[in-house]
Amino acid sequence: MMLSLSSTDIQLPSPRPHGLAKYRDLTEMARGGNGVLYAAYDQIVGRTVVLKMLLPEHRLDRGFRRRLLREARVTAQLEHPGTVPVHEIGEDEEYGIYYAMKRISGENFFSVLRQLGKGDEKVAAAFPLHRRIEIVRDTCQTLVFAHAAGVIHRDVKPENIWVGNFGEVTLLDWGSAKVWGAPTLDDGRYAVTSTPHNESSHAPPSESASMSKVKHEEHTYELPTLTPANLLIGTPTYMSPEQIANRDIDERSDVFSVGVCLYEAMAVAEPFRGKDRNETFENICMRQPTPPSERSPNQHIPKEADRIVFKAIAKQTASRYQTMRELIADLDELLLIVRQEETE
Incomplete structure (x- = not known):
């Protein structure tokens, strides 16, 4: 029988959430013409991250979706101390494509x-x-x-x-x-x-x-x-x-x-x-x-x-x-x- 994460650490949610469900306390940080940034807490890893997703009016637009996905992948592939690490790229039924990245201070x-x-x-x-x-x-x-x-x-x-x-x-x-x-x-x-x-x-x-x-x-x-x-x-x-x-x-x-x-x-x-x-x-x-x-x-x-x-x-x-x-x-x-x- 495989042990669950929550049985190893009772502070972890059970059952284990996936996708956007694993992030809580979403707080809007900024928004531009196409997208919006949220600060959020990753319940599994135990850290604060930044989520980027499209504005509601663009979430079903194929062009905006492709560009956000491209931005996320390009950023993720540039692993360097001078770039922001990308933790996850995903899609949510309600919010569409999103990606999670390190929250930086300054x-x-x-x-x-x-x-x-x-x-x-x-x-x-x-x-x-x-x-x-x-x-x-x-x-x-x-x-x-x-x-x-x-x-x-x-x-x-x-x-x-x-x-x-x-x-x-x-x-x-x-x-x-x-x-x-x-x-x-x-x-x-x-x-x-x-x-x-x-x-x-x-x-x-x-x-x-x-x-x-x-x-x-x-x-x-x-x-x-x-x-x-x-x-x-x-x-x-x-x-x-x-x-x-x-x-x-x-x-x-x-x-x-x-x-x-x-x-x-x-x-x-x-x-x-x-x-x-x-x-x-x-x-x-x-x-x-x-x-x-x-x-x-x-x-x-x-x-x-x-x-x-x-x-x-x-x-x-x-x-x-x-x-x-x-x-x-x-x-x-x-x-x-x-x-x-x-x-x-």
Whole structure:
């Protein structure tokens, strides 16, 4: 006769629940346009997890179901300290497809930068320049692993970078990822539709061409978030020129997005943010931002940082860092300079 788990530990429920039934105390944490996150307690393992599932209006939609399943599987297959472990993928008669993942503590990097932008001295002490560069570097390390596995994130931004209470850095939201060799599951939802600017108007100029300068918006952290372009993948202020033009992308598109994050992490200001989405796209494709060291002189950013940022956010892919490893090597050198200057 086989002993049950509950006969071994009386604290375990009997009979043993399966699927969503094994989770109790579901508490909504956040919701977006497609899905919702719940904190829940796993009665069998005895831990708090996060459950992600679709909003009620999307639970029967085949496209949304396929994308959530794809997101769960891509995240589960990227087993790395910089990604969130997926514990289970399942389906419930009432709630549809869901997946359970580790609950992480801390805050997203965007929240940190927003507080810095507001002059929070406590946050400034906890996140000096070298620490902010380290966070970007750790994100790059996770992307090295993902790129080696044939996965392009496509939505790297501070809001998707989670800074843990013990210094750990986690890259979230792989739902927009491109997987090399895998069939697209977008069902046409993310195909480019007509916009006020055609593709040729967003073609990046030669790096040697004289580019106009970005007219920077002030107090960008107080401005509303720009909505994604109609049916384009990514967040407008962090998209690469090739994403905007809907051209084929590779890991160098993530390099560009990381370069934007690096600029923002150091200068505590967005490099390409315009008054609206179209101006932002024009800035990304046609204009050069003010060097971070000049944009925010109070942050004491070395000139070497300007060179690294501009190489990462070069309009032409051939002019960028060709791999994340190349960018990491320069960030390591930059960190040596910054740490030395901070101790002087």
